[in-house]
Amino acid sequence: QAELTQLRxxxxxxxxxxxxxxxxALDLYGSQNPKVLDWFKMLLNxxxxGPKSALSIVSIARPxxxxxxxxxxxxxxxxxxxxSKKVAERIILELKNKAKNLIDIKDAPSVKSVTLNSEALQALEALGYSRDHAREALKDAKGDDVETKIRSALRALGK
Incomplete structure (x- = not known):
């Protein structure tokens, strides 16, 4: 859905x-980003x-x-x-070795960074901001802890 907001x-x-x-049925899924589509197809394995769960995952989490x-x-x-935690564990177990070609560590953020952003995103959504607006505000948010990131994002959202 974030891709849709960028279209003109x-x-x-x-x-x-x-x-x-x-x-x-015949269902067609698509993305402008080839990495998103690759992850979608990998998750289907x-x-x-299923397609709806895979779509939900790639819509929320970046590659x-x-x-x-x-x-x-x-x-x-x-x-x-x-x-669920059980499904998340299954994804890790089944894709850890299969998805090596999709894992680009040099471009990937740290686990701490992803976890901080994820927690801050949840907090902003709980405050009533849309996922897309919150994610956009968090892109430039500074801070080494969740509270600082949220404050920084709230300042950006308030402008």
Whole structure:
């Protein structure tokens, strides 16, 4: 959904798509970001993860966050996407070795950074801000702890 807010009327885009064929339907999923689509397809290979769950995960977590979660085996990062601890553990177990080509550590933020942003994002949402606005404010938020990040983001949101 964050991708949709960046689109302009009458602008041309390239959209990468993936067709999910079911017994009673053909569902088309897509993204401008090829890494997002790669993660979506990888998540579909995890037992118990269907297209809707995979879409929910990649809509909330950036590819870099997913890389950190797998590399550090951080269940917390994945549970912040709205999935259970059990499913998060299964994702880590099943994808840790399979997703090596999707994990780009040099571009990935630290586990601490992702966890801080995740906690701050939840707090801002609890205060009534939309996920997209909160995430945008947190991009430039400074701070080494959750409280400082939230204060910085609130200042940006107040402008």
């Amino acid at each position: 009327v009458n602008s041309e885009i390239t959209l990468r798509t993936y067709l999910v064929v079911k017994e009673d 995890v037992k118990g993860i 870099e966050d997913l890389s950190v979660a797998l590399q550090a085996e951080s269940v917390d990062i994945l549970t912040n996407c709205g999935i």
